[in-house]
Amino acid sequence: MKKTLLYTSLIFGAFIFAYPFIWMIFSTFKPNAEIGNIQLLPEMWTWQNYKLVFDRIPIEKGFLNSLIVTSIVTLSVTIFGAITGYAFSRLHWKGRDAMFSLSLFTMMIPFQITLIPTYILIVKFGLTDNLAGLIVPTMITAFSILLFRQSFLTIPQDLLDAARLDGCSELGILFRIIFPLSKPVVVTVAILTFVGNWNEVLWPLIVIREEALMTMPQMVALFAVGGGSDSSVGAQLASALLLALPVVIAYLIFQKHFIKSMASSGLKS
Amino acid sequence: MIGCANGEEERVESEQHLKTITYWSSPNPQEYELAKQLVEEWNTQQNGVRVKLQALPAGQSSEEVLLSAMVAGTTPDVCSNIWPGITNDFIRANGLYALDSFEDYEQVMGERVPEDILESVKAKDGHTYQVPWKTNPIMAQYNTKIFRDAGIDEFPETYSEFLEAASKITKDTDGDGRVDQWMGYRDIRPIWWQRYYDYYTSYITASGGKTLFSQGELNIDEQASNEVFRFYQQMYENGYFPQSTMQGNAFLYNRIAVEFTGPWNISFLERNAPKSLEYNFAPLPVPDNYEGEVYTYGDHKNIAIFSNTKYPRESWEFVKFLISKEADYRLLSFASQIPIRKGLLTDPDFVSFFNENPKLAQFARQAAFTRGVDSVRDFKEILDAVSRYYEKASVYGKMSPEEATRDMIAAIEILREWNR
Amino acid sequence: MSMPYMAHLSLFFVYPVVFSIVLVFHRWDVVTPMEFVGFKNFIRILSDEVFLQSLINTGVFLLLHIPLQIVLALFFAVQLNEKIIARGLFRTIYFLPVVVSGVVVTILFQQLFSFETGLINQFLFAVGIDQVPWLVSEKWAMPSIAFMATWKNVGLYVILFMGGLQSIPPELYEAAELEGANSMQRFFHITLPMLNPTVVTVVVLSVIGGFSLFIEPYVMTGGGPMNSTLSAVLYIYNQAFNFGHMGYAATMGLFFAVIIFTVVKVQRKFIETEVY
Known part of the structure; x- marks a missing residue:
């Protein structure tokens, strides 16, 4: 009896979370007049909504732009995060602790305060309407440094000493010895950065105006708000589904890593 | 990857020794299609000036796009989607080219644009920076x-x-x-x-x-x-x-x-x-x-030339092409928008079109009784x-x-x- | 080795912070030259009812969103923690909205919340309940957005609570059972107190996330009805990038940042004294 109640409740929960997505998938194959109906399956299947999306916005370009930006940012955040995290944890230099406090402090400053000056900086560098304008400001993050630092602190000093005796450079130690030992944190940083960056929309809205350079979420958001979709609900949903697809596929393949990484983001406090 | 589009453009330019001007049109599908056709025709004329067309991004207001382009110094030579409410900002920033400096300006504008409308787009400094192009009465x-x-x-x-x-x-x-x-x-x-x-x-x-x-x-x-x-x-x-x-x-x-x-x-x-x-x-x-x-x-939309153009004269020639009677006819018939043209309803070249398209004729009649924005x-x-x-x-x-x-x-x- | 970081930090943190302090004393539309205006931007903030409203709205959002989130996350986490089959599958489904972009969720819910044709109202109508004007009434719009945000994020907090639940030593329950405590008593006297640190984490994370509420009202309501969903970030965005008031927007950004900073600080204080 108790079990039945438990499963009913769990299945109801699953229904609440999954049904909107299922409804969205089928709705993208419905003619617009049908979308308001309560039944799930289309009476008349159509590709029209997808056709309208591809006709109106270069969404494949948006995908490519997002991929370029997100890949470079993820790579850069991981590498520089590790290097800096290493410097903060295993090297001794003057001002290290002060610098580390400063980087903790930057995490406490809300982005609202730096948003407009950073935009102006990007304008001055001539990086508006340029993918670099999306990449450069987020190439290194304090959060990734913090995660790497915490993880690197647990590595035994003997290992490093041995490597130094063998004549390894500091970068050599970091990437040949420490990196392979720190896979979990590398995966965590990479996934968090990737998902966060892929879904970012406020900053691209500010920096990119030229359609051919827009990221995918930006393009889809503007398609839905602006007149581009001819107020076709089906096309708006289709564009949203296309936007969701890459991350959802990655999630379904690497779900254990996703869940663990994103949950660990909550443990910093 | 970044910025490779620009590199390509420069290469083409130096290869063919052509003057290239950039033209931004509205993203509205019909209007963009029309712009594509017109630009193609212009480019096949082989008059030494090549026009490169780009649509303003859909979904965002053109003003935001143009303002940020002005800040970044990436404005086009010609844009045909200028909202009159914003031209003052452009003029204050010295962003627009004074059209009355062209010697055939009076003649071209006099032939096409009704006097009261022409008067209304004159800037405070006495110059005119925009061609009243079309209006869309609500x-x-x-x-x-x-x-x-x-x-x-x-x-x-x-x-x-x-x-x-x-x-x-x-x-x-x-x-x-x-x-x-x-x-x-x-x-x-x-x-x-x-x-x-x-x-x-x-x-x-x-x-x-x-x-x-x-x-x-x-x-x-x-x-x-x-x-x-x-x-x-x-x-x-x-x-x-x-x-x-x-x-x-x-x-x-x-x-x-x-x-x-x-x-x-x-x-x-x-x-x-x-x-x-x-x-x-x-x-x-x-x-x-x-x-x-x-x-x-x-909803008036005007055409303007931006002041950072390298080829003002060539741009002006292209603007004249865009407001020719032939182009106006296609703006009306293809994109169903109303050109601002003297005697539109009585011009024999347009009358038969209006007879066949009574709905658009209603808009053309209404066009005489429109107001734009301040x-x-x-x-x-x-x-x-x-x-x-x-x-x-x-x-x-x-x-x-x-x-x-x-x-x-x-x-x-x-x-x-x-x-x- | 920390040179790249320091360079990046000075360019994208120190410089913006310093520049924003300069900006608050100026008027600037980015296109024309900057103009010094003294304390005018600060005076304007004090008389700007809309900005005040946007701050209140952000607060209302947090007050609706956080309790709902904690209760629901706990509810599902406790159930998922039982011995059940297909736990992995349930977890995967609950977590799905977390990874999807806010833009997707927003476009989706705009349809679901639609008054005439939305799925939610269709269901309500089918079971004989009056349709609800979700996004178009002053009373319902912000709760709707809070509900949507909860739907999107709760999976993350389910996972956090599950972690918390698993760290509770089973002996505690066994001891309580021996003393004859029923499941309700066990939940309120053992589970909840032991989960306190997780609750704190959830609150801190949701507060930080909630302060940056932007894309949901931007797409769904434009800040209406009657400014009831105008978040502080949306208002700052409009002032800066729609109306060209960079100086004023920077001033509001500074003001808002001070509020966030204070809230987070107070929270920390509270946590340090109450929990540990």
């Missing part, structure tokens, strides 16, 4: 079948008639207890440009062709503003316009009878409407005691303020029309004071 588009079924033969001319028609048309057609056919629909979100299609256009109509400013000073016709607030308030109060953000195009599916819109919607409907949809256009309703011509808001700083912010009071008074009935007008004027004065 009219009432209505579903003739719904009106007929409700026993109404003539589209209502006054607010009272409109209300009465609305009471007959708004109803539950399938008997499930929910209203599913409304008189009309407007996007109620407080987004500034949405007000062009309700408050602002109706204000121009109710005031007999006034705008919010006269000679640079705020001068709102309070009587007209009250009437407009009250008109929409009654529509929402009685449920004739649904108090909601409807999803999808309700006009296509016979769910609303009236939409306030421009001529561009004709080509949209021709493409998307089911065969059974019958529709027509009429002037907007006026206050009951109103007499005189029915004015409306006309070229003042902060116009967007002013419409944003209008939006807030429209929402409060008309959509949600939380204040009287008189209070709304009074508070709105005060709010606009305050924001202008802050921005001074």
Whole structure:
């Protein structure tokens, strides 16, 4: 009896979370007049909504732009995060602790305060309407440094000493010895950065105006708000589904890593 | 990857020893298609000037895009989607090229553009920086079948008639207890440009062709503003316009009878409407005691040359090509938009077209009675303020029309004071 | 080795912070030259009712969103922690909205919340309940957005709570059972107190996330009805990038940042004294 109640409740929960997505998938194959109906399956299947999306916005370009930006940012955040995290944890230099406090402090400053000056900086560098304008400001993050630092602190000093005796450079130690030992944190940083960056929309809205350079979420958001979709609900949903697809596929393949990484983001406090 | 598009462009240029000018058109599908055709023809003429076409990004207002391009120094040579409300900002930033410096300017403009309109685009410094290109008057588009079924033969001319028609048309057609056919629909979100299609256009109509400013000073016709607030308030109060953000195009599916819109919607409907949809256009309703011509808001778009162009003369030649009679004819017939051209309705080259397309002829006739926006700083912010009071008074009935007008004027004065 | 970071930090943190302090004393539309205006921007903030409203709205959002989130996350976490089959599958489904972009969720819910044709109202109508004007009434719009945000994020907090639940030593329950405590008593006297640190984490994370509310009202309501969903970030965005008031927007950004900073600090204080 108790079990039945438990499963009913769990299945109801699953229904609440999954049904909107299922409804969205089928709705993208419905003619617009049908979308308001309560039944799930289309009476008349159509590709029209997808056709309208591809006709109106270069969404494949948006995908490519997002991929370029997100890949470079993820790579850069991981590498520089590790290097800096290493410097903060295993090297001794003057001002290290002060610098580390400063980087903790930057995490406490809300982005609202730096948003407009950073935009102006990007304008001055001539990086508006340029993918670099999306990449450069987020190439290194304090959060990734913090995660790497915490993880690197647990590595035994003997290992490093041995490597130094063998004549390894500091970068050599970091990437040949420490990196392979720190896979979990590398995966965590990479996934968090990737998902966060892929879904970012406020900053691209500010920096990119030229359609051919827009990221995918930006393009889809503007398609839905602006007149581009001819107020076709089906096309708006289709564009949203296309936007969701890459991350959802990655999630379904690497779900254990996703869940663990994103949950660990909550443990910093 | 980044910036490779630019590199390519330069290579082409140096290979062919051509002068290249960049032209930005509106992203509206028909208009962009037309621009593509015109540019292609221009480029095949082989006159030593190559035009590179790019559409302004859809979904964002062109003004934002152009302003940021100006900041970044990436403006095009020519743009045909300039909203007159923003040109003052461009001129202040020395962003535009004075067109009257070309020797054939007087002749070209004199032939095409009516004098009063030409006068209205003159800047404070006496120069002219823009060619009045086209206007899209806002009219009432209505579903003739719904009106007929409700026993109404003539589209209502006054607010009272409109209300009465609305009471007959708004109803539950399938008997499930929910209203599913409304008189009309407007996007109620407080987004500034949405007000062009309700408050602002109706204000121009109710005031007999006034705008919010006269000679640079705020001068709102309070009587007209009250009437407009009250008109929409009654529509929402009685449920004739649904108090909601409807999803999808309700006009296509016979769910609303009236939409306030421009001529561009004709080509949209021709493409998307089911065969059974019958529709027509009429002037907007006026206050009951109103007499005189029915004015409306006309979405004017102008052409300008940006001052950082390397080839002003060549750009001017291209602009002349864009406003030639042939190009104007195609703007009308292909993109269903109304060129600003002298004697449009009487010109024999256009008359037969209008005879075959009576719907567009209505817009062309209405075009003579349009008003645009005031070229003042902060116009967007002013419409944003209008939006807030429209929402409060008309959509949600939380204040009287008189209070709304009074508070709105005060709010606009305050924001202008802050921005001074 | 920390040179790249220091360079990046000075460019994208120190410089913006310093520049924003300069900006608050100026008027600037980015296009024309900057103009010094003294304390005008600060005076304007004090008389700007809309900004005040946007701050209140952000607070209202947090007050609706956080309790709902904690209760629901706990509810599902406790159930998922039982011995059940297909736990992995349930977890995968609950977590799905977390990874999807806010833009997707927003476009989706705009349809679901639609008054006439939305799925939610269709369901309500089918079971004989009056339709609810979700996004178009002053009363419902912000709760709707809070509900949507909860739907999107709750999966993350389910996982956090599950972690918390698993760290509770089973002996505690066994001891309580021996003393004859029923499941309700066990939940309120053992589970909840032991989960306190997780609750704190959830609150801190949701507060930080909630302060940056932007894309939901930007797409769904434009800040309406009657400014009821205008978040502080949306208002700052409009002032800066729609109306060209960079100086004023920077001033509001500074003001807002001070509020966030204070809230987070107070939270920390509270946590340090109450929990540990």
